[in-house]
Amino acid sequence: MPRSDNLTGALLMMGSMAAFTINDAMIKGLSGQVPLFQVMFLRGVVTTMLVAVIAWRMGALTKRLPREDWGPVFWRMVGEIGSAYFFVSALFNMPIANISAIMQALPLTITLAAALFFREPVGWKRMSAILAxxxxxxxxxxxxxxxxxxxxxYGLAAVAFVTLRDLATRKLSRDVPSMLVTLITSFFIMVFFGLASLTGEWAAVDGRAMLLIGGAAVMIIGGYLFSIMVMRVGEIGFVAPFRYTSLIWALILGWVVFGDWPQTVTLIGAAIVVASGLFTLYREAQVSRRARAAQKRQLSLGPRPR
Structure with a gap:
C-alpha cells in the first residue's frame, strides 16, 4: 500500500523535530564541561563544513545572492546568533523540557509579528488563541x-530572536537557494562564536565531548534537511501540527538522560501553549482553503464582459 504524501510529510516533520531535540540534548550534555562559546564555535565548524559539502552537491555555491536579499540575510543572521546564544544559555541552566515548552510559543509569536509588521490579517479567534x-x-x-x-x-529572548529570523526569511526572494542562505548563516555563526570564545578560557575537549559536538552537528543538519523535505510533500495544515512532537522528545530525553521531569504547572502551561498553537494552525489552514476556493471560483467564472 503506497504511503500518502501527508503521511510522508508527517514522518519527516517528526524526524526533523527528533533530530533538533537530540541535538539540544547533546549540547546540554556538555554543560559544565565545555564553555558555551567554545561549544557553539566547535559545532559551527563541523556544521559549516557539512553544509558547504551539501550546498556544493546541490549546486547552490554557483548562485549569487541578489543585493535586495542582503538585508533579510543580515537580519536572519542576527536572529540566528541571538537565538543560539539565548537558547543554549537557557538550555545549559534549565530542564530541556522547560525550554522546549517555551519555544512552542513560536507559531503564536510569528503569527502576531506578521500581523504587526506585515499587516497580515488576524481575526479575533486567532488573537484569542495567541493570548491564551x-x-x-x-x-x-x-x-x-x-x-x-x-x-x-533567556528562553523568551530566544523566542523573540527566532521570530526575527523567520520574519526575515519570509522577505527572501523565492529564487535564493535555501542551502546558500544556510551556509552563509552557519559560517557567520561560527565566526561570531569563535571570536566570542577568545574572551574566555578554553576547556580541554575529550573524546566524549568531541562525539557529542560532532553528533550535535550531524543532528542539526539532519533536522534542517528533513524540514526542507517537509515543505515539498503533503499539506502544510496537516503536517505542521507534528512540530509539537519536539516537546514529547524533550520530555523523554529530559527524564531518561538528565533525570528531569517538569512540575505539573509547567505541563499545564505547555498543554495550553500547544493547544493554542494547534488552533492557530487550524485557523490558518481554514483561511488558506477559503482563499484558494474563492480564487478557483473567480477563475471558473472568467472575465466579466465589458
Missing amino acids: GFIGVMLIVRPGTEGFNVYSV
Whole structure:
C-alpha cells in the first residue's frame, strides 16, 4: 500500500523535530564541561563544513545572492546568533523540557509579528488563541515565583530572536537557494562564536565531548534537511501540527538522560501553549482553503464582459 504524501510529510516533520531535540540534548550534555562559546564555535565548524559539502552537491555555491536579499540575510543572521546564544544559555541552566515548552510559543509569536509588521490579517479567534498561548507561557516561566530565574527570560529572548529570523526569511526572494542562505548563516555563526570564545578560557575537549559536538552537528543538519523535505510533500495544515512532537522528545530525553521531569504547572502551561498553537494552525489552514476556493471560483467564472 503506497504511503500518502501527508503521511510522508508527517514522518519527516517528526524526524526533523527528533533530530533538533537530540541535538539540544547533546549540547546540554556538555554543560559544565565545555564553555558555551567554545561549544557553539566547535559545532559551527563541523556544521559549516557539512553544509558547504551539501550546498556544493546541490549546486547552490554557483548562485549569487541578489543585493535586495542582503538585508533579510543580515537580519536572519542576527536572529540566528541571538537565538543560539539565548537558547543554549537557557538550555545549559534549565530542564530541556522547560525550554522546549517555551519555544512552542513560536507559531503564536510569528503569527502576531506578521500581523504587526506585515499587516497580515488576524481575526479575533486567532488573537484569542495567541493570548491564551501567552498565558500558558507565563505558567511555564512563572515570573515572581521561587523557580523563576534569569534563564526563563533567556528562553523568551530566544523566542523573540527566532521570530526575527523567520520574519526575515519570509522577505527572501523565492529564487535564493535555501542551502546558500544556510551556509552563509552557519559560517557567520561560527565566526561570531569563535571570536566570542577568545574572551574566555578554553576547556580541554575529550573524546566524549568531541562525539557529542560532532553528533550535535550531524543532528542539526539532519533536522534542517528533513524540514526542507517537509515543505515539498503533503499539506502544510496537516503536517505542521507534528512540530509539537519536539516537546514529547524533550520530555523523554529530559527524564531518561538528565533525570528531569517538569512540575505539573509547567505541563499545564505547555498543554495550553500547544493547544493554542494547534488552533492557530487550524485557523490558518481554514483561511488558506477559503482563499484558494474563492480564487478557483473567480477563475471558473472568467472575465466579466465589458
